Amino acid sequence: MSRLLPSTGAVTGIFEAIGFFRDPDFATKRFVEYGDIFETTLIGQRLVFIRGDEAIADLLAQGDAVEGWWPASVRQLLGSQSLANRNGSEHKARRRVVSQLFSNAALKRYTPGIVGLVDELSHELLQETKPIRLADRMRRFAFRVIATTVLGLEGSDRDVLFHDFEIWTQALFSVPIAIPGTPFTNALAARRRLLDRLREVLEQADQNRGGLDLLAGGLDEAGQPLTADDIVEQLLLLLFAGYETTASSLSCLMRACLIEPHVEPWLREELDGLEWPANGDATTAFDGLRAPRLQAVVNEVMRLTPPVGGFFRRTCRPIELANVLIPKGYVVQVALASSNRAGYSDLNEFRPERHLDGSNNPTLLPFGGGDRVCLGKALAELEIRLMVVGLLKQVQLSLAVDQDLDLQLIPSPSPKDGLKVVARHYAPDDARE
Numbered sequence: 387m388s389r390l391l392p393s394t395g396a397v398t399g400i401f402e403a404i405g406f407f408r409d410p411d412f413a414t415k416r417f418v419e420y421g422d423i424f425e426t427t428l429i430g431q432r433l434v435f436i437r438g439d440e441a442i443a444d445l446l447a448q449g450d451a452v453e454g455w456w457p458a459s460v461r462q463l464l465g466s467q468s469l470a471n472r473n474g475s476e477h478k479a480r481r482r483v484v485s486q487l488f489s490n491a492a493l494k495r496y497t498p499g500i501v502g503l504v505d506e507l508s509h510e511l512l513q514e515t516k517p518i519r520l521a522d523r524m525r526r527f528a529f530r531v532i533a534t535t536v537l538g539l540e541g542s543d544r545d546v547l548f549h550d551f552e553i554w555t556q557a558l559f560s561v562p563i564a565i566p567g568t569p570f571t572n573a574l575a576a577r578r579r580l581l582d583r584l585r586e587v588l589e590q591a592d593q594n595r596g597g598l599d600l601l602a603g604g605l606d607e608a609g610q611p612l613t614a615d616d617i618v619e620q621l622l623l624l625l626f627a628g629y630e631t632t633a634s635s636l637s638c639l640m641r642a643c644l645i646e647p648h649v650e651p652w653l654r655e656e657l658d659g660l661e662w663p664a665n666g667d668a669t670t671a672f673d674g675l676r677a678p679r680l681q682a683v684v685n686e687v688m689r690l691t692p693p694v695g696g697f698f699r700r701t702c703r704p705i706e707l708a709n710v711l712i713p714k715g716y717v718v719q720v721a722l723a724s725s726n727r728a729g730y731s732d733l734n735e736f737r738p739e740r741h742l743d744g745s746n747n748p749t750l751l752p753f754g755g756g757d758r759v760c761l762g763k764a765l766a767e768l769e770i771r772l773m774v775v776g777l778l779k780q781v782q783l784s785l786a787v788d789q790d791l792d793l794q795l796i797p798s799p800s801p802k803d804g805l806k807v808v809a810r811h812y813a814p815d816d817a818r819e
């Protein structure tokens with residue numbers, strides 16, 4: 387029998403919104419009080435939060451009874467043509483076109499470029515004599531990967547784009563009111579500049595060495611060629627989706643290696659047996675089969691600090707999730723971070739071994755699921771693996787003193803003071819002394 391949807395009773399949602407932005411345990415506290423599904427209001431927006439395998443599996447199986455949804459600020463900054471804001475056949479057609487950028491053959495083509503960027507960063511870190519904010523370098527690396535591999539950009543061309551992206555990203559989860567001087571207005575201006583620049587890059591696609599040729603011949607839902615304006619909005623989405631999230635996982639992973647005493651030596655035992663640069667195809671040389679501990683560390687980062695804390699769907703008709711009735715027109719948020727910590731008593735501990743000894747309980751969905759599962763999953767996993775192996779094989783990091791190692795959570799988890807580190811050359815024998 388269906389149950390009624392439990393509610394916090396919030397009406398305007400102002401206090402709920404303050405709690406949401408300030409309290410990392412906002413959702414978890416309410417799950418404890420109301421169960422794995424509850425409804426609340428955040429500044430006038432009604433939201434149903436869900437966690438747990440049953441409710442999430444039910445949501446992902448809904449097909450066209452649900453559609454994609456993002457907060458108004460994200461919607462406006464991404465644009466109406468972006469596939470993230472489309473549904474049905476329009477969404478499917480664009481996913482088909484864009485997914486060509488992430489096929490196995492495309493990843494093989496990108497791999498040497500990514501290895502080059504990892505070596506460049508390792509070299510740069512070893513040149514520095516002062517503490518370095520590693521999280522900033524990870525952001526720049528992740529942006530460079532996508533700008534180089536997909537757009538074929540290099541040097542200052544790439545860095546100008548990065549600057550505007552940083553302005554744009556800061557307003558993603560802001561109040562979308564265009565008052566002069568606010569982050570949102572600045573982000574709208576940055577969006578216009580970015581689209582202009584991306585249009586130029588697309589026009590010169592045959593002259594650059596990126597992956598844009600893979601989009602050639604892309605068709606819309608009516609079988610017509612996609613317009614340049616349409617493709618440009620998909621590129622904007624890829625650049626955004628491809629760097630904030632990946633940079634967050636890399637910073638959180640390096641932070642875990644630096645603050646959890648057992649993690650780095652355990653991981654290095656495996657890395658010491660691997661070759662850098664890879665002996666053979668670097669696309670697969672460090673995957674879960676060949677480097678299971680690395681995979682377990684990545685999984686543990688995704689579990690405890692998922693880069694996307696939650697993803698959304700809106701109901702197009704009434705649906706049932708774990709026997710709870712959700713009316714039509716409601717927005718449902720899958721609360722990943724809270725889902726991944728529910729259950730056993732040690733689930734707040736960073737313990738990668740749980741992914742190898744079968745003791746991990748919740749299903750991990752850091753890349754979402756169903757019809758809208760992350761398009762860049764394979765690229766993200768590849769660049770994370772290459773960065774961790776390449777960097778740790780060359781560099782020994784230690785934490786600089788006097789810094790806040792807590793995480794800020796919005797838009798994606800990242801150490802508050804940027805993870806200040808000192809780097810020195812790594813030699814396996816030094817580490818064992």
Ligand code: HEM
Pocket residue numbers: 454469470481532623624625627628629631632635692693694696697698752753754755756757758759760761762763765766
């Ligand atoms: C660790 C890195 C990443 C994580 C954790 C991540 C996570 C996610 C999540 C949770 C979603 C929403 C899925 C859903 O609604 O079910 C998503 C969507 C998406 N991601 Fe990623 N992502 C990452 C990296 C990337 C990269 C590198 C790219 C491309 C360069 C990318 C492109 C996209 C796109 C285009 C979508 C929209 C898919 C759609 O609406 O159909 N992501 N990602």
